[in-house]
Amino acid sequence: MEAILISIGLEPIPAKIISMVIICVVVLLAFVTIGGVLTWVERRISGFMQARLGPNRVGPQGVLQWVADGVKLILKEDLIPDGADRKLFAIAPYFCLIGVFGTMVVFPWGKGVIVADLNVGLFYFISITALVVFGVLMAGWSSNNKWSLIGGMRAAAQIVSYEIPVGMGLLVPILISGTLSMGGIMAAQGWLPWDWMVFKSPFTVVSFIIFFIGSLAEANRTPFDLPEAESELVSGYCTEYTGFRYAVFFLSEWANLFVMGGLTTAVFLGGGNLPGVLEDYTILSILVFLAKVSVIIFVVIWLRWTLPRFRIDQLMDMSWKYLLPGAFIAFLGQAIYMLLTQHLPIVQSVVAVIMFLVFVFVLIRFIIRVRVNIREQRIPVNSPASDVL
Amino acid sequence: MGAYFQNIKNGFKSAFEGMSISFATMFVRKETVQYPEVNISTNKTIAEKYKGTLMGMPANSRGILDVNLSLCTACQICQKACPIDCIVIDNVKCDKTKLEDEVGNPVLNRFTQKEALKTRTVTRFDINAAKCMYCGLCAMACPTTAIRHTNRFEMNTESQEALILKFVSEEEKARAEKKANDIEAEAAAKKAKAAKEEKVKEKGAEE
Numbered sequence: 001m002e003a004i005l006i007s008i009g010l011e012p013i014p015a016k017i018i019s020m021v022i023i024c025v026v027v028l029l030a031f032v033t034i035g036g037v038l039t040w041v042e043r044r045i046s047g048f049m050q051a052r053l054g055p056n057r058v059g060p061q062g063v064l065q066w067v068a069d070g071v072k073l074i075l076k077e078d079l080i081p082d083g084a085d086r087k088l089f090a091i092a093p094y095f096c097l098i099g100v101f102g103t104m105v106v107f108p109w110g111k112g113v114i115v116a117d118l119n120v121g122l123f124y125f126i127s128i129t130a131l132v133v134f135g136v137l138m139a140g141w142s143s144n145n146k147w148s149l150i151g152g153m154r155a156a157a158q159i160v161s162y163e164i165p166v167g168m169g170l171l172v173p174i175l176i177s178g179t180l181s182m183g184g185i186m187a188a189q190g191w192l193p194w195d196w197m198v199f200k201s202p203f204t205v206v207s208f209i210i211f212f213i214g215s216l217a218e219a220n221r222t223p224f225d226l227p228e229a230e231s232e233l234v235s236g237y238c239t240e241y242t243g244f245r246y247a248v249f250f251l252s253e254w255a256n257l258f259v260m261g262g263l264t265t266a267v268f269l270g271g272g273n274l275p276g277v278l279e280d281y282t283i284l285s286i287l288v289f290l291a292k293v294s295v296i297i298f299v300v301i302w303l304r305w306t307l308p309r310f311r312i313d314q315l316m317d318m319s320w321k322y323l324l325p326g327a328f329i330a331f332l333g334q335a336i337y338m339l340l341t342q343h344l345p346i347v348q349s350v351v352a353v354i355m356f357l358v359f360v361f362v363l364i365r366f367i368i369r370v371r372v373n374i375r376e377q378r379i380p381v382n383s384p385a386s387d388v389l
Numbered sequence: 390m391g392a393y394f395q396n397i398k399n400g401f402k403s404a405f406e407g408m409s410i411s412f413a414t415m416f417v418r419k420e421t422v423q424y425p426e427v428n429i430s431t432n433k434t435i436a437e438k439y440k441g442t443l444m445g446m447p448a449n450s451r452g453i454l455d456v457n458l459s460l461c462t463a464c465q466i467c468q469k470a471c472p473i474d475c476i477v478i479d480n481v482k483c484d485k486t487k488l489e490d491e492v493g494n495p496v497l498n499r500f501t502q503k504e505a506l507k508t509r510t511v512t513r514f515d516i517n518a519a520k521c522m523y524c525g526l527c528a529m530a531c532p533t534t535a536i537r538h539t540n541r542f543e544m545n546t547e548s549q550e551a552l553i554l555k556f557v558s559e560e561e562k563a564r565a566e567k568k569a570n571d572i573e574a575e576a577a578a579k580k581a582k583a584a585k586e587e588k589v590k591e592k593g594a595e596e
Contacts, residue, residue, distance in 0.1 A: 048415045053423075306411040307404065322397065366409055373413030 027104050027115075035255035036066035042254070042301050049305045069247075076243035081144055084240065088142035093241070093248035095135030100252045102128035103259045108182040110272035110285035121182040122170060125263060126163070129218065132256065133159040136220075136227060136237050139249070143240040151236025154312060155220065155227035161319040162217040162224075168327030169211030172204055172334045173197045173267050186271035196270040199355040200348070203334035208268045210327045215264065217319070219256045222304040226312055261296035265289060269296075425545070451523045451538040454516050456556045460488060460496060460535035463509040467527035467536050475520035476527060476536075479513035481569035488533065498532045505533050510569075512562040518544060519552040 006015045040055065040063060047054025055062040080089055105128075106121040108114045118124055133156055140152015174180060176197065177188035189196050198208045217224035228236030238249050265271055272289035274281070310318065341347045422435060446452065463480035488496040488505045495504045528537045546552055557565075 045415075048419070049411045051414060051417065051420045053419050053421045302408060302411060303404075306407045321393075366405065369406065369409035370413045373410050374416055377413055377417040 023115075028101065031101060031104065031255055032251060034258050035251040036070060037063070038254040038257055038297065039069065039250065040065045041297070042257075042304075045298070045301050046305050049302070073247040074244050078243045078245065079240075081240045083144040085142035085144070088138045089240075090245070092135050092139035092142060093245045093252070095138060096132050096252040097135075097248050099129055099131030099133075099135060100256045100259055102131065103263075106182050107259070107262055108186055108266045108271055108289070110282055110289050111186065111274065111279070112183070113272070113282060113286055114182060117181050117183040119179070119181045122174065122180045122185070122267070125182075126167060126170070129256075129259070130159070130163070132252070135252075139241070140227075140237040143237070145240050147233040147235070147239045148237050151227045151233050151239070155237060157312075158220075158224065158226060158315060159218055161316060162214045162323075165210050165319060165323035165327045166214035166218060168324070168331055169207040169214060170267065171327075171331050172207035175331070175334055175338065176200060176204070182266055185267055186273060189270045189273055191270060191273040191275050193270075193359075194349070194352040194356040195273075197268045199352050199359065201334060201337050201351055202355065203330040203337060204268075205355060206326055206330040207334070210323050210330065211268070212264060214319075214323060215260045216300065216303065217315070219260050219300075220253065221257070221300055223307040223310050224315060225309060226315060231309075257297055257300060258293065261293040261300070262289075264296050265292040425543075446540040446542065448540070450540055450542075451525050452541045453518055453539055453544055454521060454527070454554070455537060455539045455541075456514055456516070457535045457537075458511065458514070458556060460490075460505075460533045461511060461514070462488065462505055462507045462533060462535075463511045464532065466530045466532065470526045470530040472524065472526065473520055473522060475517040477513060477515045477517075478511055480509040480511050481565055482572050483507065483510040483565065483568060484572070496533055499534065500532055510565050511557055512565050514556040516554045516556070517552065518554055519549050 006012060010018070043065070044054040044056075044062065055065040058064040058068045080086055103125055105115050106118055106125055136155040136159075137152045140148045140150070140155070143149070173185055173188075177185045179185060179188070185197075193199060198204055220227050226236075227233075228238065233239070238246055241249060266289075269292050271292075272285035274285050274288060278284055341351075422432075427435070463478065465478050465480070468474075468476045468478045486507045488507055490496055497503065498505045523538065525538060528534075531537070544552065
């Protein structure tokens with residue numbers, strides 16, 4: 001991009017600035033589209049899981065629903081409640097947006113497709129997403145509303161508590177790859193499932209589960225969506241928001257879902273790694289990455305419509321009594337395991353294959369259960385007992 | 390300590406089972422009926438599967454008004470009964486006829502129990518369904534039950550004009566007006582003739 005602009009006859013510095021602006025706009029548009037489409041995906045999947053259809057009117061199968069929603073929200077009046085802290089109220093949604101959008105700098109779209117492969121990439125990732133909690137807390141504080149305030153406070157408590165298990169969970173892959181850069185962590189994994197970070201040892205499995213649960217909580221997803229618990233707090237920190245600012249909150253929430261899926265994929269699920277023969281096809285690598293991300297997103301949405309919401313004390317219990325000790329044990333265990341097997345790569349690969357086989361076994365068990373449940377749900381309600389048995 | 394690990398085990402077990410149930414639901418039938426496109430009262434598959442009642446509205450419900458013009462005597466009582474003036478009737482003269490129902494029995498006036506006579510016919514019978522408040526006063530006042538409420542309530546239209554129900558078509562109106570003109574012309578001719586005869590008679594008497 002920069003080279004093209006210089007070849008037209010621009011000076012190097014303006015060319016750099018213009019190319020940066022163009023890249024920013026492109027990434028922002030991609031980001032908005034992803035966030036928007038995810039709202040539709042989520043509503044559609046939730047509909048299917050509740051034996052409904054979900055939005056299917058705007059465009060084929062309702063794919064343009066998010067455009068209609070966005071236009072509606074933008075055309076709405078921008079209300080600021082009486083007694084609100086106007087400056088904080090106005091700026092809060094953009095903190096959320098920046099917190100999520102900032103992660104795009106180190107977002108590993110595929111092998112070598114990354115805006116800036118910082119050597120502290122993972123650290124940057126965790127730090128910049130912490131801006132979201134500022135936004136949420138500001139929104140809750142400035143709304144002059146009890147529900148908003150409680151929502152904001154809960155968000156702060158929740159994110160502070162879950163940062164620790166998430167950070168500890170990420171320490172295990174860092175231990176294995178020996179680097180904090182996204183590219184380095186991806187390079188430490190292969191394209192085969194047993195080369196992925198998850199299946200390297202029993203301890204990585206534990207750390208993956210802990211990281212996954214923790215990042216669910218950090219993204220304010222159900223079952224950890226206490227900051228906006230509808231049944232208790234109306235809509236939590238965004239109770240008083242309308243129009244464009246509300247849209248920004250929601251955009252950042254769903255984009256956060258994508259970002260979270262991306263981080264999980266890059267760190268634990270092999271990112272966009274391809275077999276050696278296909279290594280030159282960057283597009284293929286991006287597609288592999290996106291496919292893995294969509295699986296993670298599906299699982300997150302699926303969890304949302306399966307599990308009920310936690311109570312606040314259960315939430316804290318979960319973080320401090322279960323996830324944190326688990327993360328410590330996983331970290332220590334992995335360190336000891338690596339120390340013991342550092343000269344025995346064959347043992348490491350055998351353990352990895354065994355972990356993968358355990359996963360396959362669990363998956364098969366799961367498919368059997370799903371089949372049983374499908375059979376049970378096919379039976380009409382109110383049918384006589386003889387039909388059920 | 391045992392309870393601690395039991396909790397973890399239970400958490401994973403219940404999440405596993407719960408996720409299998411919600412995943413299974415994705416592939417089982419959708420219960421949504423796409424209402425305006427699917428007619429729930431005539432769709433057979435719904436009628437077979439549905440366990441509640443599909444009877445629809447009760448018989449005495451007051452839905453959109455309907456007029457049976459073969460029973461209407463153009464008396465305009467309904468127009469006067471309507472508290473919000475949503476009924477508009479224009480009428481012209483017609484042949485004096487006794488009203489009959491489909492079978493051929495004479496129709497009686499509900500209030501006087503005499504045979505209903507039709508001396509005028511409507512050229513315009515408009516009901517503004519958007520204004521109508523479904524009070525039922527017109528149907529109560531009608532002597533021949535020509536105007537009555539149906540059970541119908543689905544009336545989405547694209548404009549308010551489409552909500553003005555017109556019961557007399559343009560051709561019928563033209564025909565009725567032509568007929569009325571004929572009757573009047575005939576009556577005028579009769580009158581003229583009668584007057585002439587009178588004059589002739591008077592002349593004869595004078596002579």
